[in-house]
Amino acid sequence: MNKKPCIAMVPSPGLSHLIPQVEFAKQLLQHHNEFIVTFIIPTLSPLTPSMQQVLNNLPPNIDFILLPQVKNIQQSHDPAAQMKLIVKHSIPFLQQEVKSLISKTNLVSLIFSIFSTDAYEVAKQFNLSSYLFYASGAVPTSFYLTLLNLDDSISSEIEFLESAYETVNVPGSIVPYHIKDIPDPLLCERSSLEYKSFLDVCQKFSLVDGVIINTFNDLEPEVIRLLQEKEKPCFYPVGPLHRNESNCEDNINSMCLRWLENQPPSSVLYVCFGSGGTVSHEQLNELAFGLELSGKKFLWVVRVPSKVVSSAYFVGEKDDPLDYLPSGFLERTKENGLVVPSWAPQVEILGHGSIGGFLSHCGWGSTLESVVNGVPMIAWPLFAEQRMNAKLLTDELKVAVRPKIDDESGIVKREEVANCVKRIMEGDESLEIQKRIKELSVGAAVATSENGSSKKALSSLASRLQNF
Incomplete structure (x- = not known):
């Protein structure tokens, strides 16, 4: 035989x-x-x-x-x-x-x-x-x-x-x-x-x-x-090759999905920099203040900040990421946001009806998961080919917006974060982006x-x- x-x-x-x-x-x-x-x-x-x-x-x-x-x-x-x-x-x-x-x-x-x-x-x-x-x-x-x-x-x-x-x-x-x-x-x-x-x-x-x-x-x-x-x-x-379910702890999974169930349709911005991406402490603070300033609901996967953008790729985190957030941030945003340390069930989150946008590092896996689910993006690339992916999403496919980096500080300021959130979550530009990414979602299913x-x-x- x-x-x-x-x-x-x-x-x-x-x-x-x-x-x-x-x-x-x-x-x-x-x-x-x-x-x-x-x-x-x-x-x-x-x-x-x-x-x-x-x-x-x-x-x-x-x-x-x-x-x-x-x-x-x-x-x-x-x-x-x-x-x-x-x-x-x-x-x-x-x-x-x-x-x-x-x-x-x-x-x-x-x-x-x-x-x-x-x-x-x-x-x-x-x-x-x-x-x-x-x-x-x-x-x-x-x-x-x-x-x-x-x-x-x-x-x-x-x-x-x-x-x-x-x-x-x-x-x-x-x-x-x-x-x-x-x-x-x-x-x-x-x-x-x-x-x-x-x-x-x-x-x-x-x-x-x-x-x-x-x-x-x-x-x-x-x-x-x-x-x-x-x-x-x-x-x-x-x-697109992508997961049907996340590999995540049941308690984290349940907490995120329970919280999403109580939010209006397409009202939540999901924020995650992939499995290893990190930002500096200064950028982490500006991102936090920007999310707060936007007034939009958000689910944010937070990692310990680092000046090395890929620092979490091979090394696990020992500190509590929440300790690095601005003083009083969690209390001030508790009605609008859910902050999760290090990891969340991304597949289930992006597929949930309450999600209206995704602030992403533009890793290709995350990009495809967003496209498959028809979720507009804020493109925030960190390393590898992510900047090429971001260019494709923003300039060619036009299904994402990209925040401008401040020339003096080299970071994205809070006002720019808030502006990008609003661009994909409300107004005419948002409707055009949603239309285009829904068409790509259909194309993925046909393929x-x-x-x-x-x-x-x-x-x-x-x-x-x-x-x-």
């Missing part, structure tokens, strides 16, 4: 990278049960409760293997470089597990996340097909491929753009992207860990058999069309329907995986 083809998936470290790849695996197996999937997971430290819960709830045809925790790696404030290092140091362990899987199963392919690209060499070593799973959209994908076309002149081109204050044209996009919109690592010194790590990621796009992207045709139609015209690699827009473009892309990928 022939064994089912097995696919090994290597996610980048971190919950926000694990979740979309798990959702992709579920979708693949739901429609193509001729496969089995095993996750091989690089680790730096013990799993967080949230990650453990995701893995414990995997369906029977998805297994997982935890690689040994890596030790003594060079520290970096850049999450991408840190994740790349974790995976790089895990490669010997990955080789062992892949060899073991080959002896037990009909292993045909390695599918790895954007910062797990060192796994490509393992795929080559064992003659497996290789696919890059990019949990973000088509615009940054197209931009990375544009950089590849510059070959060895990547850094000099970036330096020129920066010095000339020029814009970057992304093939298929109708708006130009400014040099300040591109991911930070590409603006670092050529010798830096951050730059080298990101450059390696860009180069892998041209080597793999295919690239799986978490987007759909109505969201980025022209960019996707141009990507799919390329001979190699093949591109598979299979999104993932039985004969939708994303389902067809998934079937095309499954056929290639099976016939390798």
Whole structure:
């Protein structure tokens, strides 16, 4: 009896990278049960409760293997470089597990996340097909491929753009992207860990058999069309891939949803900077005063402030975030707001009828969850490709507004926060934004329907995986 083809998936470290790849695996197996999937997971430290819960709830045809925790790696404030290092140091362990899987199963392919690209060499070593799973959209994908076309002149081109204050044209996009919109690592010194790590990621796009992207045709139609015209690699827009439920403590879940049940329809602004985003203490105060000044209802997930915008990505919080809020803020806003420390059931919150807006860091997972639920956004990007996502949302799709940063202080002032809240929650501009994002929500549903473009892309990928 022939064994089912097995696919090994290597996610980048971190919950926000694990979740979309798990959702992709579920979708693949739901429609193509001729496969089995095993996750091989690089680790730096013990799993967080949230990650453990995701893995414990995997369906029977998805297994997982935890690689040994890596030790003594060079520290970096850049999450991408840190994740790349974790995976790089895990490669010997990955080789062992892949060899073991080959002896037990009909292993045909390695599918790895954007910062797990060192796994490509393992795929080559064992003659497996290789696919890059990019949990973000088509615009940054197209931009990375544009950089590849510059070959060895990547850094000099970036330096020129920066010095000339020029814009970057992304093939298929109708708006130009400014040099300040591109991911930070590409603006670092050529010798830096951050730059080298990101450059390696860009180069892998041209080597793999295919690239799986978490987007759909109505969201980025022209960019996707141009990507799919390329001979190699093949591109598979299979999104939106998103969770149906949050991995959250029941008491927090119940508290948030109970509070929302008592609010009028479309009256609440949800405020959250993703699974690892943080702002400075000064910015935290201005955000708090701005929410208060707006007079609108809000549900705010607060984290301990930090000058490093990604500080909560790998390190848990020891202090109580609520201790950092302005004096008297919680008492003054208790009728209008609910403040939750560190974590909240985002999927259920964005799907609730009381939500009328989302102040978001523009991580792609949060962006898709907002689009799927038809929730207008305030775009507040922090790091990675989030500024490119924000540009897409505000200037091209026009489903979000973006607060202006004060030139002197470098932060968003309270008056600007209040103004942005009102822009998406009331008035004619708000109605136009709501109309556009509801149309995208319908497009997302059509793409993932039985004969939708994303389902067809998934079937095309499954056929290639099976016939390798």
